[in-house]
Amino acid sequence: MENIKCVIVDDEPLAIEILQAYVEKAPWLDCIATFDSGIDAITFLNNNPVDLLFLDIQMPDLTGIQLAEHIKGKCDIVFTTAYHEYAIEGFELEAMDYLLKPISFDRFLRSAQRAQRQNEKPTLEATDYIFVKSEYKIKKIELADILYIEGMKDYLRIVTKQEKVMTLQSFSKLVPVLPPSKFVRVHKSFVIALDAIDSVEKSKIKVADQLIPISESYRETFFEIIQRKAV
The missing domain is CATH 2.40.50.1020 (LytTr DNA-binding domain)
Known part of the structure; x- marks a missing residue:
């Protein structure tokens, strides 16, 4: 099975660095891009195949919730935020997971393993x-x-x-x-x-x-x- 292509979107450089380091420890994940702006991320997501998006919610210009609504259905989403009150909105958008900052590696790993299980789909037989x-x-x-x-x-x-x-x-x-x-x-x-x-x-x-x-x-x-x- 091919590695899961993921993208990180967060307006905090330190948060991006932490998630990138976590991704590198999960051999089934590949971080193919990072963005500190939701607006910049939309163009990339609309033109490139992505399997998994780690998405901050509180961002200027375009929030993570708004970005998720724009790209709904294009990829799985894991929300990352310091504010637990957004959890309901996140799950209403069918987010795969919701990680509360500061994110421990153990909690990140459980989310990454969930993504791995979802992508381990059996090969479909050709049918009519x-x-x-x-x-x-x-x-x-x-x-x-x-x-x-x-x-x-x-x-x-x-x-x-x-x-x-x-x-x-x-x-x-x-x-x-x-x-x-x-x-x-x-x-x-x-x-x-x-x-x-x-x-x-x-x-x-x-x-x-x-x-x-x-x-x-x-x-x-x-x-x-x-x-x-x-x-």
Whole structure:
């Protein structure tokens, strides 16, 4: 299994140094970037694959809570703060953990081990379908029938050739089980089936009767895929 790519965001240089030293002691973690500003971190997180974010809450300009709302679903988050009163907000944002400063190495290690367990997912067998929870039942959806998937706050709407299925799910959980040769994310709110594309014009993709936007964050990857398939 590849190491977990993590990023540290904290406006205190000493806090960053401590977390970097802790990360170096956990061989399954790789710190690929650090930031003392939430605004600077957003650009990086929107354009680079990250597995785990160690995120301070009390920061100027953009708080950790606000940053987490901006990147929701992109990676696991461990909040780091000196203020315990933010714990409820942190867990409402589905944070993986909440570390109270000063952070001991023992407490950090338990959080890092939790991240390791979450990333030790068994290899998925190639299948032609997925199962999702929808209302009070578990529904089987054939991958070949999916046109696109739209994120709607805490829900995903899976649009197929036959119907629309709402499921309480996140892209971070669903995307890894979709074959990358068949599906591509083109926007923070949209994943499309490549076979379902009718046309592409500028920043829009036509799938069935729907025009789907291509965001700057996913534009380069999408057009690279399209170029490989062009004749």
